[in-house]
Amino acid sequence: MNNIITLQKVNKTFRKREKEFPVLKSIDLHVNQGDFVMIMGKSGSGKTTLLNTMGLLTSFDSGMYILDDKEVTHLNENEKSNIRNCSIGFIFQQFHLIDSLTIGQNVELPLLYKGKVPYRERSTKVEKYLDMVGLLNKKNQKPSELSGGQQQRIAIARALINDPPLILADEPTGSLDSNTGEEIMGILKKLNRNNKTIVMVTHDEDLVRYANKVIYIQDGLIQR
Ligand SMILES: Nc1ncnc2c1ncn2[C@@H]1O[C@H](COP(=O)(O)OP(=O)(O)OP(=O)(O)O)[C@@H](O)[C@H]1O
Ligand SMILES: [Mg+2]
Secondary structure, eight states: OOEEEEEEEEEEEEEETTEEEEEEEEEEEEEETTOEEEEEOOTTSSHHHHHHHHTTSSOOSEEEEEETTEEOTTOOHHHHHHHHHHHEEEEETTOOOOTTSOHHHHHHHHHHHHOOOOHHHHHHHHHHHHHHTTOGGGTTSOGGGSOHHHHHHHHHHHHHTTOOSEEEEESTTTTSOHHHHHHHHHHHHHHHHTTOEEEEEOSOGGGGGGOSEEEEEETTEEEO
16 A cells, blocks of 8 residues: 555654653654544644644654655755645644635635646636535635535635645544534545545544544554
8 A cells, every 4th residue: 555654753842941842752653545544632642743743834853754755854844835735735623714815715725825827727626626515606705604614615625626635634623513523524534535645633532433544642652
């Protein structure tokens, strides 16, 4: 099976007023293409830090990270942001939509960051992905006019628009009631069946059934 993520002996420590707070302790982790991985653990155990490390959103102190056969441990900010934009789709608990933009403009953003995508192609893609999450009719509305579940579906469309092989989701159902959460999980499951690799953080033991691999983390250590 093809490996998409390999972390080897990854350590990360936060420092505050000369005190050290180790948050990731010698993390070894493999994610294969097509996996649906859940990361679970108590509040403060390091789940978000681990996910943000995989997403090249935060740096680490030592260890090695191979993403899609490429060593990404020592890339500069520019190289990291290119990979983030083209190869990774991010979904967050609080959706992180921009309320001064329309739904369509929110979904379009990663295409604008990528640059050089002609208007017509952008507009076709925006409609394709809005349609995929069942919200094409909301294209010209603002995020605040939608329900939480609808906003998360918009965030999923935005995460998918550059067709990244990897989706990282940090408690994507954490702000939703359980029925709406199941709807979002249904969409993620379908994406996973269509070959997207998904790594998701959750508190919710009920959702473990969606995963083919579960990682428990405690005080920055993966439990075996
Ligand atoms: N920027 C930061 N500076 C200092 N300490 C931080 C920073 N970010 C996180 N931490 C600390 O690192 C530890 C792990 O945080 P992290 O956000 O990864 O936990 P988590 O497992 O995602 O928790 P939750 O379930 O509450 O979201 C916590 O003790 C937190 O206080
Ligand atoms: Mg967290």
